[in-house]
Amino acid sequence: MWISLIKKLPWRGILLAILINAFLFGVYWMGYSSGHDSAKRDGDAAFSQLQSQFDTYRREQAELENAALRAWAKRYQEQVAAGHQAEADYLEQVAQLENQNQQLKEKIDDVTQRWIDEKGKSHPIECVFTRGFVRQYNAALGYANASVDSGHAGDTTTAVPGAGTASGPFEAADAWLRNSGVSQQDVLANIIDNARQCRLWRSQINGLLDEREGLEK
Template sequence: MRVNPVTVRGINMDVLDRLPSGLTTVALACVLSASAVGSIAYGFGFRYAQALGDSELQSLKTTHAEQALATETANRVQLLQQVTRATETEALLYATVARFTEEKRQLQERIPHVTTQYIAAPGAAAVPIPRCVFTAGWLRDYNAALGVPASGSGTATTTSEKATWPAAGTDAELLESGVTAADILAHAQDYGVWARSNLAQLNALLDLNEKD
């Protein structure tokens, strides 16, 4: 039965047996030394690669954390700017509506002066204004033009509903409505504040969206 020669790290031990005893010892020592050096070199290389990988991973984590912090800071700044702009817009809108209200108050004080007396010609004395009559039909049409629901109905009067209006010349058309010139002027002031306030709100919203 043939026995295969024993090998150490790829070195045939049968070859070593053929060497003189002194050389055998030296050769074996060299083989073991080379094997040990290879193992140490492998260990150093593995640890170096592992350390390099850990360093790159930590660097990547740091970069991601810095980017996340920068994004969060930018978002916070942007939100603060939006809140500031909204607050400024709201303050400006309130100031505008307050100005409209003050203008209306001043106009209300003038209503008696422009609805009770008039001068027929330059240099003439002021006399009471003749009574101005506004019929029920006039008041209905005035409200319909503004989209105000007709009395007793839940919807505004439209042209398509003209057939249901009272016939011309009837009491429902020609009776006095009780509305005076002062009433109409006061209504115009209320409507003006409402319309101008809505326009101011719309413009403020558009300006805010453009800034954002």
Template sequence: MAALDRLPWPLPSGLTVALLACVVSAAAAGSIAYGFGYRYAAALGDTALANLQSTHSAQALAAEQANRVLLLQQVSRAQQSESLLFDFMTQHANEKQQLQERIPHVTTQYRPAPGAAAQPIPRCVFTAGWLRDFNAALGVPAPRPGAVAAAVEEAARPAAGTDAELLESGVTPADILAHAQDYGLWARTNFAQLNALLDLQEKD
């Protein structure tokens, strides 16, 4: 400030112009430097952002491809398990059909001894109490108290210790064999489904 105090005032026009030129030049240089720095920083930021976006895109694509592969593997395993299950069900149905065709033969005649002539099977009686307990052993629920049951259902569920439980149920050996076939098919199908599910979980 002391140096400026020594300058003649007002300044000569040439000196004023020179000072003004210096100020303008310094301002322009600062502005240029600022602009260059800003553009350089912006370029660095844009490059970093583009690199980050590219990395994220590559990671997302890799994750999508990995998930697609896992999904296709799961679908393939599920289809294999389903195909195997349907094969088992078809096999069981065929075996049941063969057994059904044999029911009349094995429930209407018998041979008392090897080489003896076939004879009609003696009449076999299953009591209503036997049928009741047979159903109970299989888990067939009894009618709810107060529920309206058909006469056939009531006859199949006589009270224990009554004369009615010793009456003939009307069930024949052929009926029992047919029921066993149905029940066996149901149980084997459930078992095959459970095994298929367990196999699928183990593969996963």
């Protein structure tokens, strides 16, 4: 009975269906495998390209940062060297001014003791500086109330002693026209000292301006 039923089955149709399904599965599998491999290959290539671009960008960025750092370090070294040179130049100028100041003071007596007229005759110098003259002189330097006996120690400019304030209500009205006791030597020495200080200030200002110009370049 079972054998007869088995013999009656449509074996050809079944085999054909099996073959068709096997063929379709094979085609599907081949397409899937090929697509997967192709997609994996394309993905790996794209990833490799992106990785290469990123590595190139990172290397270029590092080179730019290193170049900027080297430029900054060079600029800093140049500024430090310029500062040291400016300091050395200033100290040299100070030393020169001190030397010139000393030489000028050593020649004060040579130009304040005697004078020669048109006939070549030598005469002693008799120059009187009134107390009013000295007061005006000191006032121009900022020492309107300079004492008679001393200047202001520690100030940047030097006052000429000898022209203080009036000593009292009984002082004569012409007191400022009296001899202050200040000589030509005193005035010239004072001018030399104050000129030295002015030249020092000028040197400092010029040095600061040069340093600022160097920083702005």
